[in-house]
Amino acid sequence: MKVVILPGAGEVARVAARRIAEAVRRRRDAVVGLATGSSPLGLYAELARQVAAGELDVSGVRGFALDEYVGLPPAHPQSYASVLRRTVAEPLGLDPGRVHVPDGCAADLDAAAAGYERDIRAAGGIDVQILGIGANGHIGFNEPTSSLSSRTRIKTLAPRTRADNARFFAFPEEVPVHCLTQGLGTILEARELVLVAQGEAKADAVAAAVEGPLSSMCPASVLQLHPRAGVYLDEAAAARL
Numbered sequence: 001m002k003v004v005i006l007p008g009a010g011e012v013a014r015v016a017a018r019r020i021a022e023a024v025r026r027r028r029d030a031v032v033g034l035a036t037g038s039s040p041l042g043l044y045a046e047l048a049r050q051v052a053a054g055e056l057d058v059s060g061v062r063g064f065a066l067d068e069y070v071g072l073p074p075a076h077p078q079s080y081a082s083v084l085r086r087t088v089a090e091p092l093g094l095d096p097g098r099v100h101v102p103d104g105c106a107a108d109l110d111a112a113a114a115g116y117e118r119d120i121r122a123a124g125g126i127d128v129q130i131l132g133i134g135a136n137g138h139i140g141f142n143e144p145t146s147s148l149s150s151r152t153r154i155k156t157l158a159p160r161t162r163a164d165n166a167r168f169f170a171f172p173e174e175v176p177v178h179c180l181t182q183g184l185g186t187i188l189e190a191r192e193l194v195l196v197a198q199g200e201a202k203a204d205a206v207a208a209a210v211e212g213p214l215s216s217m218c219p220a221s222v223l224q225l226h227p228r229a230g231v232y233l234d235e236a237a238a239a240r241l
């Protein structure tokens, strides 16, 4: 695992964006795994800047979301389908039809999860997967105790994750209880992993992921198993290393 500690969030965004841009330059129709949350927003803004400046062409890129809430229709402003439209597709000028998101409103969620795995495989697998990390060490919505070889499936959100994400909803009770998420085994199959974390609130989770034992109690520790995993941190997120 490569750990890169940078002075601030701006540098994290720029250095991590370089990894994504390189993958897209290598292959015009690169498959990019997309995370939601606040952590990758700077990285997405940097990619959008490069596109606007004519330095990067993402028109052939295909995106796959890490996860989606169960029960929020794609038009709901907090569904990850909406969030990725606002934060990735629109700013990068990417056709929203090229961004795939698990169907959290499917009548048969198990079938939707299996179909999502098939779609990733049919696209040739994920070239580079962008990741944030939850304060409890989750990646995607793989909460602590997630099995290390798990595939896309339905999960129950941890109380801490629901509390952390309540800021996006009018009332805490509106935060969905379940989600569909790529599994840890799915994430490990991406050819490259790029995890970004900023701020002191992530320092414990980052330390557990990077220096702790490989453990389902810290799902992000699976990055230790990946041959091409990069962790891009500002000094605050790296404070407990």
Ligand code: GLP
Binding pocket: 035, 036, 037, 038, 039, 040, 066, 067, 131, 132, 133, 134, 135, 139, 140, 141, 161, 165
């Ligand atoms: C969310 C997402 C994760 C994200 C994490 C951290 O709930 N499902 O993909 O990495 O929690 O979010 P943030 O970047 O806002 O701290």
